[in-house]
Amino acid sequence: MYSIRAYAKVNIFLKITGHENGYHTLLSRFMRVNDLYDTITIVPGTFDSFTLEGCKGVPLHSNTIYKAYEALLEPFPKLEDFFKSHKVVVEKSIPSQAGLGGGSSDAGAFMRLINSLSQNPLSTDALAKLGSGIGADVPFFVYNYPSANVRGFGEIVEPFRERPLQLELFTPDIGCDTAKVYQAYHKYLLRTLDPKSFFGWENIDSRTLLQLIADPIALNDLYPAALSTCPKLEKLDTKGWFFSGSGSTFFRVKD
Numbered sequence: 004m005y006s007i008r009a010y011a012k013v014n015i016f017l018k019i020t021g022h023e024n025g026y027h028t029l030l031s032r033f034m035r036v037n038d039l040y041d042t043i044t045i046v047p048g049t050f051d052s053f054t055l056e057g058c059k060g061v062p063l064h065s066n067t068i069y070k071a072y073e074a075l076l077e078p079f080p081k082l083e084d085f086f087k088s089h090k091v092v093v094e095k096s097i098p099s100q101a102g103l104g105g106g107s108s109d110a111g112a113f114m115r116l117i118n119s120l121s122q123n124p125l126s127t128d129a130l131a132k133l134g135s136g137i138g139a140d141v142p143f144f145v146y147n148y149p150s151a152n153v154r155g156f157g158e159i160v161e162p163f164r165e166r167p168l169q170l171e172l173f174t175p176d177i178g179c180d181t182a183k184v185y186q187a188y189h190k191y192l193l194r195t196l197d198p199k200s201f202f203g204w205e206n207i208d209s210r211t212l213l214q215l216i217a218d219p220i221a222l223n224d225l226y227p228a229a230l231s232t233c234p235k236l237e238k239l240d241t242k243g244w245f246f247s248g249s250g251s252t253f254f255r256v257k258d
């Protein structure tokens with residue numbers, strides 16, 4: 004049996020920098036959440052085709068792990084046979100549609116696991132490039148840095164050296180659809196884009212930045228878009244909390 008942890012992330016800040024080919028470009032500080040993770044295990048057995056257990060409600064072909072498997076078939080030609088004698092079991096802990104990157108993290112971790120089982124024939128850069136075709140957030144999870152500045156659509160990932168923060172998470176029972184949140188941002192907020200307002204943020208450590216800026220709306224351009232897409236978020240008492248990605252998770256520093 005082979006196993007890997009797929010960690011959640013939060014976006015300490017997320018600023019949209021533009022729009023190209025239907026996608027938004029961004030500058031964001033991603034921080035890995037070390038105490039929240041899915042576990043992906045490869046279990047021996049006999050199977051007719053690629054078998055994935057543990058992701059209830061997600062059809063196989065739209066599962067990010069299946070998409071990662073498909074993307075790996077070309078560089079790993081023996082993979083199809085390998086998954087006739089193994090299955091994938093996922094123990095899900097990361098809530099869905101929560102801005103924590105669960106699906107993307109599963110894909111990134113699965114790709115790292117397959118590469119390492121074959122003695123890493125692909126470089127991390129090559130793996131991240133393959134991952135970017137699965138989802139914008141996947142490259143961050145392929146690099147697996149504790150903290151990173153992420154740019155472009157998510158494909159440019161630069162490690163940021165800082166002490167990881169102990170984070171408390173609050174995920175209300177409200178799912179935020181990433182595509183709809185970006186659509187709302189595009190419709191109502193793209194015109195407000197002002198790169199001067201976050202100049203140099205990528206050089207400031209996360210703890211200082213959260214203290215300095217303090218305003219969750221200023222820190223995350225997708226927060227107002229998520230509020231308009233999921234009005235139930237407005238009803239929550241979230242004073243002192245920050246908002247991750249397209250939501251719906253709030254976070255604050257524990258210590």
Ligand SMILES: C[C@@](CO)(OP(=O)(O)O)[C@H](O)COP(=O)(O)OP(=O)(O)OC[C@H]1O[C@@H](n2ccc(N)nc2=O)[C@H](O)[C@@H]1O
Pocket residue numbers: 014017025026027028029101102103104105107137138139140141155156157181182185225247248249250
């Ligand atoms: C917002 C962020 C912040 O980290 O993640 P979440 O908070 O949802 O986890 C990411 O940018 C989300 O990345 P990810 O969840 O991988 O998005 P994808 O599946 O690739 O895209 C879903 C949809 O969102 C829109 N989209 C996504 C990424 C991007 N940079 N610009 C976009 O406009 C597109 O309409 C796309 O079809």
Ligand SMILES: Nc1ncnc2c1ncn2[C@@H]1O[C@H](COP(=O)(O)OP(=O)(O)O)[C@@H](O)[C@H]1O
Pocket residue numbers: 058061065066067068098099100101102103104105106107109110181249250
């Ligand atoms: N391995 C997976 N784990 C969770 N959700 C997945 C997975 N593969 C595909 N999905 C689908 O992607 C959607 C969004 O994924 P999720 O990780 O919850 O996103 P977000 O980071 O935006 O919260 C889910 O609602 C689900 O339908």
